[in-house]
Amino acid sequence: MDNKSNQKTLGSKPKPSPSSRSTPGRRRSWLELPPEITASIISRLGAIEILTTAEKVCKAWRAICKDPLMWRTIDMRNDGDLHDMTYDLEKMCCHAVDRSCGNLVEITIEFFGSDELLKYITDRSSGIRCLRLVRCYCITDEGLSEVASKLPMLEDLQISLCTLSHEPLEVVGRSCPLLKSVKLNNHWYQFPPDKCNNDARAIARTMQGLQQLQLFGNKLTNDGLREILDCCPHLESLDLRHCFNLNLEGDLEKRLAERIKKLRLPYDSTDDYEFDATSNGYESCDNDGDSPYGFSDSNLLSDDCEEYGFSSGSDFYDYDYEDFDDFTRLDLYDFGDMDTQSSS
Template identity: 70%
Template sequence: MNTYPNSKHKPRLRERRKEIQQTRNWLELPQEVTSMILSKLGAIEILESAQKVCSQWRSISKDPLMWRTIDMRNLGDLHDMPYNLEKMCRHAIDRSCGQLVDINVEYFGTDELLEYITNSSSHLRRLRLVCCYYISDEGLIEIVAKLPLLEELDISIHNLSKEPLEVVGRCCPLLKSVKLNNQGYQHPSYEDDGDAFAIAQNMSKLRHLQIFGNKLTNYGLQAILDGCPHLESLDLRQCFNVSLEGDLGKICAEQIKVLRLPDDSTDDYEFHAAMDDMEYGSSNDDFW
């Protein structure tokens, strides 16, 4: 005779106890471990989800050290989002209490937000701007003087001109890494060495340069090699005005440790890298 009429439910009870125990284990983790785990999330995930899990996580999420890095990575579908990313970003910056050193802004950046960032922290070492079409040349020029410690600049899919690059080079003496990325064309309709000359003449300490889809020519490339003698890595993918046959190719091979050629694979490039045979207007047009 079965003296435990509810014994068929025992497996479910054991599973439930296991779930409770696992939840308890999460809460019993040392605070520094929990902080490290939460720091792997983006700012949006922390503010919209993680901090609402429990009081401990909310307390940790208010620690200024959690906001030394602010990653506002998103899919760019701003009209479908139930929240305002710029307002959220400002809130994250406030939580950093002036300790912000690294920020990534995608799709929603403005001149006003840049000013807010630089007024809130004088320790910024990395600035990444992706598809921030509402950030103007003037807006970027206005704030770079407040970034004397900047070491990494990543501006991708943007209609930036050479003037901000010149000012960045002059105002950020510690700059070591620059990413200036756009979409390339198999048959570019014109040549433009403006960016290359701005980099060569103002960023002599540069060690890493990614200049994807740029219109520079061999003259611009030679200027970069001459003006940036410490350059270790150079990404020239989809820079189809450049020809590395002959002496220039040999110089690149000898001087650059990690060299990506114009025709190299774009599989690891995080943006749309499709090449068009015809272009309409500037290479800096909005392709999204």
């Protein structure tokens, strides 16, 4: 071999093997993703989407969706159109809790729920750190108070647009010593003066370890705010938007500026508020201090729940949820032959 040919051979790149060549037009299948990446993608869905859609895609996704670690967080947020739903949210929530196998850390319930559901959740989950209740009109003061002792690890409590009073708030405060963050969100409306500071006093008396507090649309006055500042020395973040009974001037304004690192005042912008911040036009409660939401009282009766499309939960323990896959009202899907379906 002459020098020229030898130089050409040494300087040339090796030809790729047929197996390493990419096939023109070939697309990678999502089934080729590593399981941990697929699990990360699915976990970004809410529990309703996982149970009604994602786990029906194929056998591989079904297996991932049954992993208890997928259910450390259960997010049951929905649009509230319960009459049009073809599935029972309470049964679905119980099924999700069963899948967590005691690993549940964070749960969000919206537009449904009952005292029986709270009991079902807390009986099976001793490590809950974050509890969010949104528009849960059928959860009563007694129901939340009863399960408070089963939430020893609770750090974050959010109660938004519910009909609960200050009483369970105080019970939770005494039962959950690790509580660091509380959000109480309501629409603004006028309130009997003698009851304006009930929430503030419950917080001040029982939640001395709080670091973050949101009281959107609360009725507290300057006296209630002072009690919170006196009793919660670790408070760093305070949201007082739509708390129109406050008059933040003079010493109180100075004290807030010096103490609170992140402060939102009554008339500050609500652009980043997650709910509708407009007043619903409620001007007052009735003479008994009942709820302004139009229900008979703050602890809804079972017929009130049914009228508004919520289950009373009286038949919860008639079901075995451990292996219960059919939470639909209609027979929309047969899980029985899932394992024999193609994984493609």
